[in-house]
Amino acid sequence: MTVQLQKPSPGTAQRCGRVAVLMGGDSAEREVSLNSGDAVLQALLDAGVDAFALDLRGHAFHQLAELEADRVFNVLHGRGGEDGTIRAVLDFLGMPSTGCGVCAAALTMDKVLTKKVLRCSGVATPDFIELHDEADCDRLLNDFGLPVFIKPTLEGSSIGMMPVHEAEQLFPAWRAARHYGAVFAERFIDGAEYTAGFIGDTVLPLIRLETPRDFYDYEAKYLADDTIYTCPSGLADDQVAEIEDSVRRSLAATGVSGWGRVDLMRDGEGRHYVIEINTVPGMTDHSLIPMAAREAGLEMPELVLKILESTLGREDSDV
Ligand SMILES: Nc1ncnc2c1ncn2[C@@H]1O[C@H](COP(=O)(O)OP(=O)(O)O)[C@@H](O)[C@H]1O
Numbered sequence: 001m002t003v004q005l006q007k008p009s010p011g012t013a014q015r016c017g018r019v020a021v022l023m024g025g026d027s028a029e030r031e032v033s034l035n036s037g038d039a040v041l042q043a044l045l046d047a048g049v050d051a052f053a054l055d056l057r058g059h060a061f062h063q064l065a066e067l068e069a070d071r072v073f074n075v076l077h078g079r080g081g082e083d084g085t086i087r088a089v090l091d092f093l094g095m096p097s098t099g100c101g102v103c104a105a106a107l108t109m110d111k112v113l114t115k116k117v118l119r120c121s122g123v124a125t126p127d128f129i130e131l132h133d134e135a136d137c138d139r140l141l142n143d144f145g146l147p148v149f150i151k152p153t154l155e156g157s158s159i160g161m162m163p164v165h166e167a168e169q170l171f172p173a174w175r176a177a178r179h180y181g182a183v184f185a186e187r188f189i190d191g192a193e194y195t196a197g198f199i200g201d202t203v204l205p206l207i208r209l210e211t212p213r214d215f216y217d218y219e220a221k222y223l224a225d226d227t228i229y230t231c232p233s234g235l236a237d238d239q240v241a242e243i244e245d246s247v248r249r250s251l252a253a254t255g256v257s258g259w260g261r262v263d264l265m266r267d268g269e270g271r272h273y274v275i276e277i278n279t280v281p282g283m284t285d286h287s288l289i290p291m292a293a294r295e296a297g298l299e300m301p302e303l304v305l306k307i308l309e310s311t312l313g314r315e316d317s318d319v
């Protein structure tokens with residue numbers, strides 16, 4: 001199965017006018033966002049777009065209200081940038097921006113709410129239990145069982161999360177995650193990990209991720225050189241089609257559109273589960289979306305232009 005992404009239409013770079021690349025911010029993913037932002041800015045400039053960087057720190061509202069731009073490319077990861085807050089301000093100011101709408105962004109920032117919506121829509125996601133207090137941890141040990149994966153509900157970049165295989169690891173893991181707010185535990189999936197990027201209606205070629213580490217943690221994501229990425233994933237066409245179907249149903253259920261990434265795991269019996277949906281995924285040269293887009297025929301400058309193209313209203317477009 002070869003997926004081909006349509007190239008952006010000629011003249012898109014000029015029609016986009018002046019573009020602010022929002023990056024950095026105040027979230028726990030600030031450093032990653034600065035790296036993504038630099039890569040997006042460089043690629044936009046290479047594509048001929050009149051783009052500039054804006055590190056959104058502190059009084060974001062004032063910075064946005066005074067913004068002299070025609071549109072925004074949002075590469076703010078995590079809270080603030082990825083949860084719909086910034087998008088709401090931009091909508092309020094009448095400033096077009098990349099990515100999905102406020103409601104879908106806010107929903108998918110919350111991993112538990114996302115899982116509840118996926119469940120209701122018949123998309124498989126691992127069983128989970130919310131851990132509000134120590135009594136919930138006891139309930140987990142008595143009723144839910146181990147192994148589990150402990151995660152902050154509202155964080156990304158593998159921050160504050162860890163697998164728990166033994167009872168004595170549970171409370172320390174819960175306390176560490178608690179530092180980032182609400183916490184939940186998810187059934188541990190012993191299997192392979194995949195991610196599916198999407199641009200508009202196109203689901204990009206699947207990537208398989210493998211790490212010798214315990215899991216795909218911060219180190220494996222951004223620093224280690226022993227993480228193995230395989231794209232296309234090596235799965236048979238019918239298995240890819242099944243996963244793609246779950247990806248499309250996840251997007252439809254949550255209302256996510258524009259661009260982003262759905263993370264999945266596949267267990268030893270070949271059952272796959274949606275783990276989470278990212279609405280502003282990493283965009284450095286080594287990130288997963290650029291890797292999958294390259295496989296689908298688009299290099300970084302064409303890719304960022306393609307994402308930006310979606311912000312052009314009918315009045316700006318020649319189609
Ligand atoms: N239920 C699970 N079972 C096993 N590993 C998991 C599970 N959930 C997450 N992981 C591992 O943790 C990583 C980060 O989890 P994820 O929910 O995607 O959070 P993030 O937003 O930080 O990417 C995954 O890429 C995977 O390696």
Ligand SMILES: [Mg+2]
Pocket residue numbers: 263276
């Ligand atoms: Mg993830």
